[in-house]
Amino acid sequence: MNTKWKALKSAFPYTIPVLTGYLVLGTAFGILMNDKGYSSIWVVLVSLFIYAGSMQFVAISLIASGFNPLYTCLMTLMVNARHLFYGIAMLTKFKGMEKKKPYLMFGLTDETFSILCSAQPPEGVDRGWFMFFITLLDHIYWVTGSLIGSIVGGFITFNTKGIDFVLTALFVVIFVDQWRSAKNHIPVLIGVGSSILCRLLFGAGNFIIPSMILIVLLVTILQKKIEGRDLA
Structure with missing residues (x-):
């Protein structure tokens, strides 16, 4: 337990920029889903099991327009093709992770990938648990933001046009932060x-x-x- 706790405490500071971004992004996603008539349960399930960031925003219109398996698969491949290369790039880092590897690969978003590429665990902190908690915390932020957005969207009615631009804004912020650091x-x-x-x-x-x-x-x-x- 002490090993996991040390890894969690060490991982959290690295995820703070993602925390602020994902709460905003997730909230935007939850609001848009609510606007299409989907309950908080569906919003949480999509964010929990799909967890695909930009593809989730695209999926809103795909779901609303009727399910087309072939078109959905092609669209998903085009939007999230970069994740194939993320996974290949992380094979060496994930080597020896055993049971953690499936979740680490599943949770490899743009922001998590960026952190895992640059962050190094402090001395005495288990590298596997350090990377696991970075991934898990980012996932929790996204699901939490989505739930907040779904709840807020049920009480507040406003024009949601352009709200998905927050995704682009987050990418720009991460790019600038990486360039400066x-x-x-x-x-x-x-x-x-x-x-x-x-x-x-x-x-x-x-x-x-x-x-x-x-x-x-x-x-x-x-x-x-x-x-x-x-x-x-």
Whole structure:
């Protein structure tokens, strides 16, 4: 128990930026779901078991318009294709995690991935539990925010147009925070440059998967240079 408690206390400070962001984002999601007529139970279940951030916002319109399995699968692949590469990138870090690995892979959102890539557990703190609690806390924040939004949405009626922009706002904040805190900007420049290039070449609807492939290739090719800069 002491091992888990130490890991939880060490993990919490790293998740505070996500706490503030996910409460706002989750609240927005809960409000939008409530606006479509779904109860708090459905909101919590979706956030608990799907837990896909941007895809959950997309799913609101998919659910409301009627279920189309093929279209839903293709849309999910396009929106969340980056998570395939997140998982590949984290295979080494998750090595030896045993029973924790399935949940760590399931809970690998953009924000959690960002933290796990940069955060290091303090001396004497178990790395596996440290990563597990970062993932679990972020998940709890999202579910809590969704529940709050669902409850608030039931009492307050207002125009919800544009409320899903909070997702974009959170990405921008995380990007700025990572840029300011990291000494090595090569990975960020690779990500931005690859996305812009693929957006120009493949268009707005088809650039995600090519950009992810290009990012992985460039990071692999420049891995030694990136690691060298990190150690400098």
